[in-house]
Amino acid sequence: MIPARAWADAQRLWDFQQMGHKPRPCSVAIGLGSHDLGVADATAELFHQGMAPLIVFTGATSRTTRDRMPRGEAEHYRDRAVELGVPAGVILVEPNARNTGENIRFSRALLEERHIPVSSALLVSKPYEERRAYATARKLWPEIEWISASAPMALSEYVDSIGDARLVIDMLVGAQQRLMVYPRQGFMIEQEIPDQIAAAYERLCGDGFTSRLVPESAARA
Structure with a gap:
């Protein structure tokens, strides 16, 4: 749940x-x-x-x-x-x-x-x-x-298509992490991260949605 x-x-x-x-x-x-x-x-x-x-x-x-x-x-x-x-x-x-x-x-x-x-x-x-x-x-x-x-889908539609809500949220968290750490490693351009997005990311990490995070030292785009 x-x-x-x-x-x-x-x-x-x-x-x-x-x-x-x-x-x-x-x-x-x-x-x-x-x-x-x-x-x-x-x-x-x-x-x-x-x-x-x-x-x-x-x-x-x-x-x-x-x-x-x-x-x-x-x-x-x-x-x-x-x-x-x-x-x-x-x-x-x-x-x-x-x-x-x-x-x-x-x-x-x-x-x-x-x-x-x-x-x-x-x-x-x-x-x-x-x-x-x-x-x-x-x-x-x-x-x-x-x-x-991308396919024009709502989050709920995408979750239904994948059939695994936790996996989808894990992947969202992983994608957000890369936006935050990869620019420092030269893999992508810098993107401004609004405070509310950073806070949502941190809360989801705290809730355990972390299976798609990568060690920053080993990160690749």
């Missing part, structure tokens, strides 16, 4: 992670691999809306995806997008990235290797990681314009 206060604090973190960008046509859409096939769904929908002529799906496997996506997150995303009507020929797969920083760096290298000009990119992530992904992309590829995007 999740206490009402914890739900309220999780909602604060959820809202803060939303960048509020309005999707617009970009050179490419980059879907960041994870356990959540909803990222592939959102990327496919943006393609069908005419927001990008090309898609890059990026991601290897992690401890949360190796069983569900044994061929790699990017490969499973590609298959999902094709099921949703995206032509296979407009999808590039980057199969090696294991964190957000590598997602950006390896996708950039793949596009440059193919001599594909990029001036802007739709950065498609899980809803609770929009801000983290954006801050990382701005740090590692500052020459282009980044537009954040």
Whole structure:
């Protein structure tokens, strides 16, 4: 049972992670691999809306995806997008990235290797990681314009889709921690953290939602 206060604090973190960008046509859409096939769904929908002529799906496997996506997150995303009507020929797969920083760096290298000009990119992530992904992309590829995007879902809808409320709150807390510690380590641009967001984060940590925290000395974007 999740206490009402914890739900309220999780909602604060959820809202803060939303960048509020309005999707617009970009050179490419980059879907960041994870356990959540909803990222592939959102990327496919943006393609069908005419927001990008090309898609890059990026991601290897992690401890949360190796069983569900044994061929790699990017490969499973590609298959999902094709099921949703995206032509296979407009999808590039980057199969090696294991964190957000590598997602950006390896996708950039793949596009440059193919001599594909990029001036802007739709950065498609899980809803609770929009801000983290954006801050990382701005740090590692500052020459282009980044537009954040994710599935338009409320926190309650997302929890229902995952089926594990505690895991979702743990992931929200982990995403918030990275926003606070990674800029000092050079992994992302600095983001202003409002006092009420920092306080919500601290309360959730105190309530034990800490399984997705990383040691600062070992942190990677």
